Every structure is written in C-alpha cells, then in structure tokens.
Amino acid sequence: MPTILGQNQYGKAENRVVRITRDGATHHIKDLNVSVALSGDMEEVHYSGSNANVLPTDTTKNTVYAFAKEYGIESAEQFGIHLARHFVTSQEPIKQARIRIEEYAWERIEASDANSKFIGADAVKHSFVRKGQETRVTQITFDGENWEVISGLKDLVVMNSTNSEFWGYVKDKYTTLKEAYDRILATQVSGRWRFNWSGDEQKMPNWEKSYDQVKKHMLQAFAETYSLSLQQTLYQMGARIINNRSEIDEVRFSLPNKHHFLVDLEPFGLENDNEVYFAADRPYGLIEATILRDGCEPRIPVDLTNL
Numbered sequence: 267m268p269t270i271l272g273q274n275q276y277g278k279a280e281n282r283v284v285r286i287t288r289d290g291a292t293h294h295i296k297d298l299n300v301s302v303a304l305s306g307d308m309e310e311v312h313y314s315g316s317n318a319n320v321l322p323t324d325t326t327k328n329t330v331y332a333f334a335k336e337y338g339i340e341s342a343e344q345f346g347i348h349l350a351r352h353f354v355t356s357q358e359p360i361k362q363a364r365i366r367i368e369e370y371a372w373e374r375i376e377a378s379d380a381n382s383k384f385i386g387a388d389a390v391k392h393s394f395v396r397k398g399q400e401t402r403v404t405q406i407t408f409d410g411e412n413w414e415v416i417s418g419l420k421d422l423v424v425m426n427s428t429n430s431e432f433w434g435y436v437k438d439k440y441t442t443l444k445e446a447y448d449r450i451l452a453t454q455v456s457g458r459w460r461f462n463w464s465g466d467e468q469k470m471p472n473w474e475k476s477y478d479q480v481k482k483h484m485l486q487a488f489a490e491t492y493s494l495s496l497q498q499t500l501y502q503m504g505a506r507i508i509n510n511r512s513e514i515d516e517v518r519f520s521l522p523n524k525h526h527f528l529v530d531l532e533p534f535g536l537e538n539d540n541e542v543y544f545a546a547d548r549p550y551g552l553i554e555a556t557i558l559r560d561g562c563e564p565r566i567p568v569d570l571t572n573l
C-alpha cells in the first residue's frame with residue numbers, strides 16, 4: 267500500500283449542555299460546551315469503510331446528555347472524567363478518549379429591595395445573568411491506564427495602572443521604543459494548569475475549589491508584582507500557583523501585551539502626565555512560557571490555541 271493512516275480521532279464536537287439542579291425553588295446551573303474525541307482501532311473505517319468498530323458520533327452526543335441526567339455535573343472536570351472512562355472502558359476498539367469542555371458561568375440576579383418579599387425573592391432562586399469575565403476550560407485524556415487533566419481559562423482581561431516599567435532592553439538600529447518607568451500593564455490571560463492526579467478516586471482534587479484558588483493566586487500575583495517586564499509578571503503568576511497548589515505541577519500562560527500608548531497632547535498645548543492613553547489592539551507583544559514544579563516534565567502543549 268503506498269499510503270498509511272496516521273493519527274486520527276473522531277467524535278461529536280461542541281455539545282452544548284445546560285443542566286439545572288433543583289434544590290427546592292433554588293436552582294443551580296451548569297452550562298458546558300463538551301467536545302468528544304475518540305481514537306483506537308480505526309484503521310478499517312478509513313481503509314475500507316467498515317464501521318464495525320465505530321461508535322457513532324451521534325451516540326457520543328447522546329451520552330453527554332444522558333450522563334448530565336444520570337451523574338449530574340458536579341464540575342466540568344468530574345463530568346469529563348465520567349465520559350472519558352465510559353468510552354474507553356465500554357468499547358473495546360476505543361483506546362483513548364479526550365474530552366474538552368468550556369464552561370460558561372452564571373450568577374444570580376439580585377432581588378430589588380422593594381420586591382424581595384414577593385416576586386423578587388423568587389427571582390433570586392431562578393434568575394441568572396451570564397458572567398462576562400473569563401471562560402473556564404478543561405481537557406481530560408484517558409487511555410485506559412493514564413489520566414491527564416489540564417484545566418485553565420481564557421479571555422480574562424486584567425490591568426495594572428502603575429507599578430510597571432520596561433527599560434534596559436537590547437537596542438539596535440531599528441529600536442525606537444522609549445524606556446518606560448511608569449506604564450500601564452494589561453493583558454488578556456490565557457492559562458492552563460496540569461494536575462498531578464493519577465486517577466486515584468480517593469485522591470481526587472476538589473476541582474471547583476482548585477479553580478477558584480488558582481484564579482485567586484494568579485490574580486494576586488499579577489496585582490502584587492512590581493513589574494519590570496510582562497515576562498517577569500508571567501513567571502510570578504505561574505510560580506504563585508505552583509507554590510500554593512500542590513495538586514498542580516505545570517502552568518502555561520499565553521499573555522498578549524495589551525499596549526497602552528501615551529497620547530501626545532502637546533499640539534493642543536496640553537500636558538499628558540500619564541493620564542490619557544491610546545489602547546492599541548494590534549499588533550501586540552505575545553509573551554508565553556511554562557512554569558514547572560522542579561523535577562516535573564512539561565506536557566502542556568506549547569500552542570494553547572490548540573487546547
């Protein structure tokens with residue numbers, strides 16, 4: 267045969283599942299976008315079209331919805347673990363499952379004071395506004411033996427309006443950038459962190475608490491680092507997570523430097539004492555790095571857009 271099949275995977279992508287849990291009149295929402303990718307003994311379907319080993323992608327979609335009912339959605343990670351385990355252990359030809367999940371957060375709408383005793387009090391129990399901040403993501407991979415859980419977030423925009431400098435860099439004949447001793451530092455955080463969980467049910471991290479704590483440490487490090495470069499801030503954000511969260515061995519960040527340029531107001535006879543900026547959207551510096559617990563191997567892909 268002049269050709270052979272290389273890496274292949276299949277499944278239903280972007281299953282949008284919303285699960286309401288009713289605690290009396292008080293409702294809880296989990297809103298996920300779940301993508302299933304299966305791989306294994308799939309040579310024949312590609313070579314000859316025999317579907318004997320193929321669990322339909324339609325079935326993988328149905329499984330997502332059925333599991334939302336049967337198991338509920340405690341956390342995106344827990345849900346992904348159920349699904350990955352199911353596909354690999356229930357179908358002999360399927361050797362690996364990769365479940366990717368995006369989670370959209372909702373928060374309760376507060377009741378008005380006037381109405382809180384009547385309709386308003388009810389609204390608090392079942393009315394929500396979608397949170398506009400970041401999107402939470404996770405990826406679970408299981409091959410029948412080994413688990414890999416990588417969680418993270420994207421599109422979390424943060425800014426320090428001072429305590430950022432950038433100077434002392436290399437200058438060649440093309441360098442025009444002026445050294446900055448008090449600049450804005452802003453970025454849209456895309457981050458991933460890899461858990462060292464090995465599949466032991468007894469040692470399962472508390473996924474929800476872990477996420478909240480990682481985000482807290484990351485933001486605190488961003489705010490509290492007196493920055494001489496975005497690279498330095500990035501490293502501090504990762505190191506803060508590794509040093510405070512024993513369940514995590516590796517962190518990777520992709521941080522666009524959202525440049526804010528001081529506007530020249532001299533033509534108008536005005537001084538600009540670090541007050542008026544032009545927020546440029548492109549091009550942007552793109553600073554990316556992995557921070558590892560000493561002795562651990564890097565496994566998060568370098569390009570986070572592929573995760």
Ligand SMILES: O=c1[nH]c(=O)c2[nH]c(=O)[nH]c2[nH]1
Nearest residue numbers: 432443494495496497523551
């Ligand atoms: O924090 C920064 N890191 C850089 O590498 C860089 N390069 C640049 O032009 N501005 C900045 N800022």
